[in-house]
Amino acid sequence: MRLRPLANFLPLRPRSRCSNRLLAQLPRLAAILLLLLLLSACSRSVNLQAGLSDGDANEIVLVLNRKGISVEKQKSKEGVTLIVKEDDLSRATETMNEAGLPRRNLSNLGEVFKKQGMISTPMEERIRYIHGLSEELESTLQQFDHVISARVHVVLPERIAPGEPIQPSSAAVFVKYRAPLDEDMVMPRIRKLVASSIPGLSSEEGRAKVSVVMMPGEVPTAGIEWTTLGPFVVAVSSVRALGLTLLGLVLLVLLGGGWLAFLHVQRNPKLMLMIARLAMRKAKSVDPTEPTTTKATAAPTSPAPAAATAMAGKAGQGKS
Template identity: 30%
Template sequence: MRGLGPVRLAMMGGMMMAMLGFFIFLLTKLGQPNMALLFADLDRTDSNTIAAEVGRLGYPVEIRDQGTAVWVPADKALELRLQMADRGLPVGGKVGFEIFDETDSLGTTDFLQNVNLRRALEGELGRTIQSMDIVHRARVHLVMPRRQLFSREEQQPSASVVLAMRSNKRLDHEQVSAVQNLVASAVPNLKPGRITIIDDKGKLLSPGFEDDSSPNTVAAKNEERRRGFEARMARTIEELIEKTVGFGNVRAEVNADMDFDRVSTTEEIYNPDGQVVRSTQTVERAARNQESEGDPVTVGTNLPDAAPGGGDAARAQSDETSTEETVNFEISKKTVSHVRTDGEIKRVTVAVLVNGIQGKDEEGNQTYTPRPTEQMELLATLVRSTIGFDADRGDSVEVVNMEFASPVRFEEPLELFFGLGKNDLLRLAEILVLSILGILVILLVVRPLVSRAFESIPSAHEAAGRLLADTSSQASGLLGGPSAPAPAEMEEEQFEELIDIDRVEGRVKASSVKKVGEIVEKHPEEALSIIRAWMYQEA
């Protein structure tokens, strides 16, 4: 080993350490179980809780995706998922009524009990709303003011809800109203109008402190009605045309212009032909007038004590008769009241896209053939009849025949091979690659280094033997002159005492080195001259 030198020994030590680390990594990698996803999209609190629970059960666990996913051995994934569900995990990072199981009610103040009750209600409502398929995450905030002592006014509770949707979906008006009523039913004295709902993008879904008669609520309902009418008409058109062109070969879009103004109309209709005598009144009058002609006025008639004139005066007599009849007729009248609240359709436009005829030729290539004009006209007629087409109000229907884009086909997953799935095949491929890499490292790196090391040791042994022989001969020449015996003339036992080359077996014995040291101590000047000679020879 001394013949290798410190540099080569250090290099070999470094290579051995690197190889040891590589094989430890290889064994660790091969010994790891195949991991599978246990839960994803978790709250970090749930991730830590689940990881600790799985570790307590004695199974390896990994947390990935920035603390939102937990991976466990594939053969234990289903079992662990059931065990976590039995323990109520994951909880969505929310605290429910289990908070009262962890607190000591005996030493808890009334204020802390009320705070825990509010937290429990918020957590349970968040879990319930989050159970909807369209909702990814929900957070509820409740404000439940307590009535002060001797206070005449009672403050109403309120709530706010923040929703995170899945895959950029959104709630319609009915679903938002359902969330409002759900929260209102769970909190005493809470009205649905005092619940504000927003989404994770900051969009206001339902403003609070508004009743159903507020302008914003009415406008939202009207918009929802219009969209519902458009979706219903489009679905009806697609279902009708798909009977002819095939499923998935038609797309319809409907745009309706509707008037949601509340209109109340009252009409009174009179029919002059339907007269009926209601009452008759007859009044008869008769009068008789009689007039007499008197004496003429003279001076004598104006004297005192004058006697009136004698004789009968002429008399005039007249009779008068009148009859008045009043007849009251009743004319038939009809009163009609119209109240329109559902909205009036002012105009409808429809666009229908129909795919052509697709097939394959003799060589198996995909072919496309446009549909006949007569068929497209018949389809347009069906669409007009479906929507109640009215040209006077400006309705429009367009039916176009175009080729649909082919759907993107993703690569099919690896087929099962001897009962092995895709993950199993990938695991086997990983093990095979690492094994081949380890074999190559052994053959190309470790084996040459070991061979060179063992080849250099015999050369070091031979050099040491020549060194001892030269040293002995030179020392004998210096001490005894030319007549001194050569090392070959020494007795066999004395020569084996100096160095035993046959039994070296990879290294110079300590006894041989000790003998050389003794020779140098006995003959320091000769040893110095030999070393100088070596230095001159190397130079």
């Protein structure tokens, strides 16, 4: 039975110039899309800041992450190095400048007048005493509820020049807090605590020389957590939606490419017939029910026995 080409059963449609152009441009468009994805994923990384402390590095990372900038930390002997993508360098630098980061490292009195020799001058001993007293007061003030940080500057009684009156003690207190905190109730307690801890300020007049500044801290806003999905930086809450969208686009491209390929094959009978023949050959090669035929080779007969048999027959006929 002779098989008819499979293409004869399919309706042939006239070729469209638009579809032919689209089929010709499809590989080029796919290559351009793949190249763009590779270029976006292979963005070069650069150093943003180096030699930072852990506290400063964490503060910078927190601020940049809120702006959707991905930062990588690397620790070394010199400190912490922050690394960002080259495309985000200008935006990260601008964000840091707006936030005043990194903060300038300032030396306190304890570091400036650190004891190094065997003998210290009276002024050095006095400064160390003031520094230790200020740190103790700061630690005590931070025990208050809702207090974020506190700074205390103490001025002890001192005679500026011989013959002049002694300058009385005074103190300046800075408190940064978060709501809820009642300033009218907390401020008198802070003033009383500081005045009672510094010599010469325990009286009513001394308490008046303690100035207290209360500053509310910035209300922390819910920051957006960012993550990477391939070459894209997206919010954590949008990862699932973006993944499903990309998956749908990939499936759509595959279906569209398959449909265009089917149309192209359908409009080419020779190609359709070639595919049908290849499919039939493959089906025959893997079909286990088809019996295998083996060709038996007959052994050749030698001419000598045949000639002897013929001569014996002729001799019998002569005798008869």
